[in-house]
Amino acid sequence: MARKIIRRFLPDAAAVKEKPALQFLGDLLHDPNLFHLNRHSVSLAFFFGIFFAFMPLPGQMVLAALCALWVRCNLPITLALVWITNPLTYAPIFFATYQLGRWILDVPSLATSSEHNWAWVMEEFSHIWKPLLLGSALTGFVIGGLGYITMQLFWRWHVARAWQRRKDERQQRDN
Template sequence: MHSFKRRYYHWLRHIPRRRHLKGGRLHRLLGERLFAEALWKPTRQTVAGGLALGLFVGFSPTMGIQLILSGVAAVFLRVNIPMALAGSFVTNPFSAAIIYPLEYQLGIWLVGTPQPRDLEGYASALRNFARYARPLWAGSLVFSSLAAALAYGGITLLWNEARTPKTAPQLPDETPPPPGTANRP
């Protein structure tokens, strides 16, 4: 634990704490509900819900506003804010180059690509947007839903497993006598 603290403390010290948020823009915007104990204290439901929410938003094609969406949604859905923010980091500039094309291919498989006659009334920029947006959002909805469901179920199972006390197998008080010697005087 000591080496972890020494190695990663310089990163962890920049994470905002509740005391840093008092009086800030978010506090003025969201009010005192930002400081509700359920949003910050880790419980099974809030951690699982926060990670599921963060992954759902993280897999959606909302690059650039994912943290804002996750944070505000976590306050209104009353799930763990740090887990929601951490889950939204699943897509970053490096992983997005892999995730978004996969979501797009899944979307093409699900909804197909729009026909050229469907795109006739759009200007060229909007035509390109309409051609790519529908399959991308359809694929991302499937990816997001699956990731959120797996995260919620996985955290719940792991949490319950960690909370279940491990008991050692009980040994009998006496060892039985060897066969054939039980009734000898």
């Protein structure tokens, strides 16, 4: 089953629940839906994990975890997918989402400067935040939606293949 494939990469639910740093969540963390591996839970985790990965906000993981708690989808998968944007990938990803937002809003390109200091960043941020946020939200929604659909289709394909394999085994035994 698809569960067996995914379960190999996830931490044990009991180990996560016993972490002292997470005890403030109380009974919320003991909801079994947060660790279930079913088609619905995993697909939603893919959507929200990818969506928050593309959001250029501080605390992406916290926001993704709160969303996973709210919609009761698989928490470890949601948090793992937020790491799509990591120190190696965030610059090209957010540059591409900025360019998409800039294209949609029809905003002219910024003039480049040879001096990149904190004052320059703060001044330019007032010009780039709208295209960056729009491009990131749109990209996160589309790629998250594709992740959701892909997991739904993968899960169905995997179950159908297992059923067919069992059917073939029964036919071979009967012959």
